[in-house]
Amino acid sequence: MEEETLVYQQDEVHTIPTSLEELSVAGRLRIIERRHSAYIEWRCSDDESNPDNDWAVVNKSAVTFTHHNSSGSVEISTPRRHVRPISVELADLGSYKLTIEGSLVLIQRDGSTHPALQFPGKDAEYFVEVLSRYVAIKRSEKDSTLFLLRDKKTARIDDQLSALGLVSHASRGSRVRKLHGSSSSDSNRSRGSPQHTSSSQVELHSAVVPWTTAAPQRVMGFISNFRRDPYTTTLTTLSKFYDIVLSEDDWAEGFVSERGGDDLNPFASLSGLDNLEPGFQVVTLKGKLVERPRVERLPPLTQLEYSQHCDVDGGVRDPQLLKRRIFKGGIHPSLRSELWCYLLGYYDWSSSSAQREVRRNERLVEYQKLKLQWSTMTADQELRNSGFRERKSLIEKDVNRTDRSHPFYEGDDNPNVQLLHNILMSYVMFNFDLGYVQGMSDLLAPILYVTQNECAAFWCFVGYIDIVHRNFDMDQSGMKEQLLGLQHLIAVIDPEFMSYLESSESANLYFCFRWLLVRFKRELSYSDTLRLWEVLWSQEPCKNFHLLVAAAILDHERNTIMENKFEFTEILKHINDTSQRLNLEELLCSAEAIYEQLVASSDVPAAVLTLLGLPLKPSSQDGEADVSVGELASEKCVSTDEETSPLESSRIISAGPSSSRGKKENFVLYRRCDHNDDDDFLSEEDTSGDSCGGAGDNNASVVPRGDTSATDGAPRGLVGTVTSILGSAVRHIAGEDASIDLLSPISAALHNEGLFEDAIGQQYL
Amino acid sequence: MSNHRRTKSRGRCTVLKVVILGDGGVGKSCLMNRFVSDRFDENSFHTIGVEFLSKEIELNGETYSLQIWDTAGQERFKSLRTPFYRGSDMCLLTFALDDRQSFQNLDTWRREFIHYADVKADFPFMVVGNKLDLPRAVTKEEAESYCTANGDLGYCETSAKDATGVESAFLACLRRYVCTDAPQEAVPLPDTVQLGTAGEPSKGFCLSGCS
Ligand SMILES: Nc1nc2c(ncn2[C@@H]2O[C@H](COP(=O)(O)OP(=O)(O)OP(=O)(O)O)[C@@H](O)[C@H]2O)c(=O)[nH]1
Numbered sequence A: 001m002e003e004e005t006l007v008y009q010q011d012e013v014h015t016i017p018t019s020l021e022e023l024s025v026a027g028r029l030r031i032i033e034r035r036h037s038a039y040i041e042w043r044c045s046d047d048e049s050n051p052d053n054d055w056a057v058v059n060k061s062a063v064t065f066t067h068h069n070s071s072g073s074v075e076i077s078t079p080r081r082h083v084r085p086i087s088v089e090l091a092d093l094g095s096y097k098l099t100i101e102g103s104l105v106l107i108q109r110d111g112s113t114h115p116a117l118q119f120p121g122k123d124a125e126y127f128v129e130v131l132s133r134y135v136a137i138k139r140s141e142k143d144s145t146l147f148l149l150r151d152k153k154t155a156r157i158d159d160q161l162s163a164l165g166l167v168s169h170a171s172r173g174s175r176v177r178k179l180h181g182s183s184s185s186d187s188n189r190s191r192g193s194p195q196h197t198s199s200s201q202v203e204l205h206s207a208v209v210p211w212t213t214a215a216p217q218r219v220m221g222f223i224s225n226f227r228r229d230p231y232t233t234t235l236t237t238l239s240k241f242y243d244i245v246l247s248e249d250d251w252a253e254g255f256v257s258e259r260g261g262d263d264l265n266p267f268a269s270l271s272g273l274d275n276l277e278p279g280f281q282v283v284t285l286k287g288k289l290v291e292r293p294r295v296e297r298l299p300p301l302t303q304l305e306y307s308q309h310c311d312v313d314g315g316v317r318d319p320q321l322l323k324r325r326i327f328k329g330g331i332h333p334s335l336r337s338e339l340w341c342y343l344l345g346y347y348d349w350s351s352s353s354a355q356r357e358v359r360r361n362e363r364l365v366e367y368q369k370l371k372l373q374w375s376t377m378t379a380d381q382e383l384r385n386s387g388f389r390e391r392k393s394l395i396e397k398d399v400n401r402t403d404r405s406h407p408f409y410e411g412d413d414n415p416n417v418q419l420l421h422n423i424l425m426s427y428v429m430f431n432f433d434l435g436y437v438q439g440m441s442d443l444l445a446p447i448l449y450v451t452q453n454e455c456a457a458f459w460c461f462v463g464y465i466d467i468v469h470r471n472f473d474m475d476q477s478g479m480k481e482q483l484l485g486l487q488h489l490i491a492v493i494d495p496e497f498m499s500y501l502e503s504s505e506s507a508n509l510y511f512c513f514r515w516l517l518v519r520f521k522r523e524l525s526y527s528d529t530l531r532l533w534e535v536l537w538s539q540e541p542c543k544n545f546h547l548l549v550a551a552a553i554l555d556h557e558r559n560t561i562m563e564n565k566f567e568f569t570e571i572l573k574h575i576n577d578t579s580q581r582l583n584l585e586e587l588l589c590s591a592e593a594i595y596e597q598l599v600a601s602s603d604v605p606a607a608v609l610t611l612l613g614l615p616l617k618p619s620s621q622d623g624e625a626d627v628s629v630g631e632l633a634s635e636k637c638v639s640t641d642e643e644t645s646p647l648e649s650s651r652i653i654s655a656g657p658s659s660s661r662g663k664k665e666n667f668v669l670y671r672r673c674d675h676n677d678d679d680d681f682l683s684e685e686d687t688s689g690d691s692c693g694g695a696g697d698n699n700a701s702v703v704p705r706g707d708t709s710a711t712d713g714a715p716r717g718l719v720g721t722v723t724s725i726l727g728s729a730v731r732h733i734a735g736e737d738a739s740i741d742l743l744s745p746i747s748a749a750l751h752n753e754g755l756f757e758d759a760i761g762q763q764y765l
Numbered sequence B: 001m002s003n004h005r006r007t008k009s010r011g012r013c014t015v016l017k018v019v020i021l022g023d024g025g026v027g028k029s030c031l032m033n034r035f036v037s038d039r040f041d042e043n044s045f046h047t048i049g050v051e052f053l054s055k056e057i058e059l060n061g062e063t064y065s066l067q068i069w070d071t072a073g074q075e076r077f078k079s080l081r082t083p084f085y086r087g088s089d090m091c092l093l094t095f096a097l098d099d100r101q102s103f104q105n106l107d108t109w110r111r112e113f114i115h116y117a118d119v120k121a122d123f124p125f126m127v128v129g130n131k132l133d134l135p136r137a138v139t140k141e142e143a144e145s146y147c148t149a150n151g152d153l154g155y156c157e158t159s160a161k162d163a164t165g166v167e168s169a170f171l172a173c174l175r176r177y178v179c180t181d182a183p184q185e186a187v188p189l190p191d192t193v194q195l196g197t198a199g200e201p202s203k204g205f206c207l208s209g210c211s
């Protein structure tokens, strides 16, 4: 046994159940020193009742829950779930989330995210105090529940750096104004340029990161990026510099003519991008949405309420109204098995009870025919039918791995697993071309559980696949389109986050793949999955509402992702770890709020309106705003200017009502064309037919927006100096000397030139 | 339990990327979970999308952090998984000993990996025959002769269920990696820019504070 020192211990630290059906498990939280490192550990205290060594079962006695309401009760089961013990070396802990209610989530530097723990008496003060003996803790400026940890040594250097007074607080305003003043006189240079439109349309993105506090980190970030990849860092920095010089004109007009003395930051469009990884930039971000409204949801639809929607024959009077109601609150479990049949098209809304009886009988006959087709296939026949054999083998493998910890499907030789198999095999006969694709069993299992009837489950499943069949396209184009649609959405509702994702090579949103493929089934508790699905099936309030749900999850995680500076791998890990920890009702509220926000905003790009099936707004209806769904699925490359085509080597990830003469660019994100891997998911290959062919010089991502001649109007001296200093630093670092002093020569040189403050103030670094 | 990785800059261990490939249902996820958390979940799900877990492992007094990537085996999801091959240091080619077809598909997997990971054929592959606890449909000799015929690939037999041979399979793979002498930089530069004639750009940026 290794030597250990216990430095902190707290009993009765509970797991926080993520759904009604779960229990919370008590455990012991400790901080331990072992081999010169400190560890945070949590282990459930109830060891005896848990033969499976140290993994806690969060719902062992709560497998079946009874839901009561005035109109009856129904039992609903939920799968067993385990909670792992936690052990994190402090050096690996990147941040934690701590709410005033005393719930704690530990987040590692690699993105691993642990389940939420609840401190007794909501009091984590002592824990934090002990923690702060080992690491420097800093509260996030964006999210008051997020705390970022740093090595004490690094923290000290940061502090020294700011103490050195490299960043002069007083000089900020004047610097900005000076630069602004110098270029506003040049602003007429580009007046003829089409994309420099009337200032009245220009709205600056207003989130401004307090630059004075962020500056030291920015310098540190710059220096470390520089060491890692001097070339790209240099280019990026310079590109931002150019960019600001160029977009100055836009801003200048707005400033002078309309905004008057308004203290707008001309560099607001770059705010929050101070940690930008090398190689990416946001060129313009001007769209602005109205504020997101607060949204209330309703309790689930009950039997009583439902009966008021029905006429004497048992038909639904106003299906739209009922669907709207289902969207707002879902369906009480006791009503599900009936209403799902409507939502999934097995029953017609207007049908009477007698007609439904007829429908059931017809469909039963039909189902039995399908079932006979595969069940009478002889082994000999199978031998000559490889397509059939493959599908069958996949189904057999997958039904044995679908919801097997759910009471309805658990245990050896469970007959319900056989039913899953039967239904999927019958579906293969129903639609042999689509056949069976992994993910389908996940979509079927909850339906069979709710309907508890093989035939009804089959036809409901058919209805569900009709809705989501594009998820299973042979070439996955349906999935690609959805991910792109989501990309468009994020770019509109949170451009800052989108450009962060761009900069961390995560804009492809790969990590949302599982969410979309099985409609969040793997991310939610069983009862939440049922709730979400019926909400989505209502087709209210717009189509593709599931993408708004995805956007809502990302919205919830964006600060954690950005503040931890997670890159692709870490984001993937973090997102995978949010599985089973989402609060569905909260998410549905945010998703609906985002919807309302988009509806109320006037500047939503046509692509997004089309995605959600919303009417195109008058402003975007004229001209070229008719972006079809097909187009939406592909990246577009638009040249804004005929004479100079500065965009040739970059791609527009998201284009608003696109930018032609006299039209404003709503927002445009440029991304450097990285290596084109033929079969990369979402690779540019699909769209190679468009005019992006000029992307030969992939690495030259520094694309000045607009009339290149504007560059000439920039203060050459500054550009020249920065270029040469960065250049010499590149040579220096690329050379033999691996251990240059932290601040020399870059910052020292800059400082001597009196340009360091400029550089920081203008966020070039 | 330590399912985390350390960054290289901390100078304490090397992060290596391991990809597990093979037909659906051969036990890739089970192998990964057995290796990382020493558990076998009878009720596990089939994999959708991409997942990875990390585990530290020691060899010759050096600590390595293996970042193990697990993807879905169905052909349809090829375009999703292949981008993740890039930058791999090792690859486990997995089949199930009770499933002949999965053995016959090994070569497809090997070629898919070589193509998309953009590596040479002498890459440190490890062929793993899983489900050793079940009745065999593939003999050890057959499997070994496949390995010999394809450039002397490593071969191991495992059971994720009863833990037989799992750790040693990963260790053997690591040993082969160490022997082939780290063919690539584990952390490639984000793009292909070369710093003129200054030599290898990724060398020499070791943080001065890494001691
Ligand atoms: N008897 C036995 N069963 C195993 C073993 N390893 C895995 N299994 C079972 O085989 C099935 C498939 O295992 P997975 O790990 O899910 O397979 P996979 O390769 O990850 O499959 P995909 O995720 O679909 O690509 C599961 O039902 C496991 O319980 C083993 O060593 N012995």
Ligand SMILES: [Mg+2]
Pocket: B028, B029, B030, B045, B046, B047, B070, B071, B072
């Ligand atoms: Mg798997």
